Amino acid sequence: MNIQIRKFYYGDIPEENTGGSTIPQQDSGAQNAWPLWEVFIRSKQGLDHKHAGSLHAADAQMAIENARDVYTRRQEGVSLWVVESTHIHASNPDDADSLYEPAADKIYRHPTFYDLPDEVKHM
Amino acid sequence: MELIDLEKKFQEKIDKEIKIEPLDWMPEAYRKTNVRQISQHAHSEIVGMLPEGNWISRAPSLKRKAILIAKVQDEAGHGLYLYSAAETLGTSREQMIDDLHSGKAKYSSIFNYPTLTWADMGAVGWLVDGAAILNQVMLCRTSYGPYARAMVRICKEESFHQRQGFESLIVLSKGTAEQKAMCQDAINRWWWPSLMMFGPKDSESTNSDQSMKWKIKRKTNDELRQNFVDMIAEQVKLLGMTLPDPDLKWNEATKHYDFGEINWEEFWNVVKGNGPCNRQRLEARNKAHKEGDWVRAAALAHAEKRKNKLAKQDLAVA
Ligand SMILES: [Fe+2]
Ligand SMILES: [Fe+2]
Numbered sequence A: 001m002n003i004q005i006r007k008f009y010y011g012d013i014p015e016e017n018t019g020g021s022t023i024p025q026q027d028s029g030a031q032n033a034w035p036l037w038e039v040f041i042r043s044k045q046g047l048d049h050k051h052a053g054s055l056h057a058a059d060a061q062m063a064i065e066n067a068r069d070v071y072t073r074r075q076e077g078v079s080l081w082v083v084e085s086t087h088i089h090a091s092n093p094d095d096a097d098s099l100y101e102p103a104a105d106k107i108y109r110h111p112t113f114y115d116l117p118d119e120v121k122h123m
Numbered sequence B: 001m002e003l004i005d006l007e008k009k010f011q012e013k014i015d016k017e018i019k020i021e022p023l024d025w026m027p028e029a030y031r032k033t034n035v036r037q038i039s040q041h042a043h044s045e046i047v048g049m050l051p052e053g054n055w056i057s058r059a060p061s062l063k064r065k066a067i068l069i070a071k072v073q074d075e076a077g078h079g080l081y082l083y084s085a086a087e088t089l090g091t092s093r094e095q096m097i098d099d100l101h102s103g104k105a106k107y108s109s110i111f112n113y114p115t116l117t118w119a120d121m122g123a124v125g126w127l128v129d130g131a132a133i134l135n136q137v138m139l140c141r142t143s144y145g146p147y148a149r150a151m152v153r154i155c156k157e158e159s160f161h162q163r164q165g166f167e168s169l170i171v172l173s174k175g176t177a178e179q180k181a182m183c184q185d186a187i188n189r190w191w192w193p194s195l196m197m198f199g200p201k202d203s204e205s206t207n208s209d210q211s212m213k214w215k216i217k218r219k220t221n222d223e224l225r226q227n228f229v230d231m232i233a234e235q236v237k238l239l240g241m242t243l244p245d246p247d248l249k250w251n252e253a254t255k256h257y258d259f260g261e262i263n264w265e266e267f268w269n270v271v272k273g274n275g276p277c278n279r280q281r282l283e284a285r286n287k288a289h290k291e292g293d294w295v296r297a298a299a300l301a302h303a304e305k306r307k308n309k310l311a312k313q314d315l316a317v318a
Helices: A060-071 A093-105 B003-015 B028-047 B049-053 B062-087 B093-102 B119-139 B145-173 B177-196 B221-239 B264-274 B278-291 B293-317
Strands: A036-042 A049-056 A079-084 B249-251 B256-258
Touching: A036 A060, A049 A060, A049 A079, A049 B062, A049 B145, A060 A079, A060 B062, B028 B049, B028 B062, B028 B093, B028 B145, B028 B278, B049 B062, B049 B119, B049 B278, B062 B093, B062 B119, B062 B145, B093 B278, B119 B145, B119 B177, B119 B221, B145 B177, B145 B221, B177 B221, B177 B264, B221 B256, B264 B278, B278 B293
Parallel strands: none
Antiparallel strands: A036 A049, A036 A079, B249 B256
């Protein structure tokens, strides 16, 4: 007998292999959903804030409090920024070639382009 | 661009180990597979808090209580990192939570087993987190950028989970006769379910494996399971305990441990919702979510009120 079983992994159980729902669907409370925020962490004084992840919160203050609890439990940071995700505008990946390609052939923008005699020190 | 060209370009990126980012074009099936896998992974972290949360109030010392709280809190964080990663694929948090609570979405079956004694906290940390870590270390190199980044963060936090579990078993293994027996009993009960965490045998799959081709996964179930057995079979000796498998023995030819057959009937039963705690876990999640509803509403109302107050102040100043 040749049984076709789709292979799946830990954390990837296909829906067709699951049992019926044991609990009736309840109201999700989606109307009370909090907006999404992006979290940026300064890992130590003198460094830039770096994107760490995101979370949901009712407002900026709660976003900072939640970010502290989730992203800095092991002294990962000394300062936090939160920005509501809808305020982030991103470049389009389809434009990547036209935006970033032109920099590729401008090697004269790099110090290594210039051949100087060894006697020139500290340059 | 034609769909076929887009797919070709996509696969080329994968083959060149270029990560896929949220705004990049991707095949619908890739998106769907990732949403399913990442959200199931997130659900596993969240439901995984329940069997351990069960022991927080009964931990034998303040030290163990603090450690257990820290671990459970980490798991909540892992759930959040993963939900966030899944959200970048265009699914909403509410949808995922709904699917978990209705029983439509799945989570790792391991959390449908009960934690009966304190020794289970040690066995869960050592075996369950240990098995999860092998999977998660592999996933640090998964092809979807946000998933990989979440995994890196998670792996940094996981190693303490396994270590604290093993350490607490060491203490039990040096204790009284009852403590030793409790330690062995916990290992006996958690061993087989831990092996099941890696999923069905590779030989059960006759399909070409798309997840491997897309580099969502990089090792097969059997490979990961073998790594796990090799690791645990050695570590258990340090506890002076045994694993409940008469077929477990070192194979000089393969340089791996041979081990006995998993009870697949039990495996599928638990997956399908008939495990010892499936119902209890879902009820606990639903109850918690329902009871939190007024908090979510209140926080929104409070945020709205504060916003209006600030706006009024601005007007007054202007
Ligand atoms: Fe975790
Ligand atoms: Fe963990």
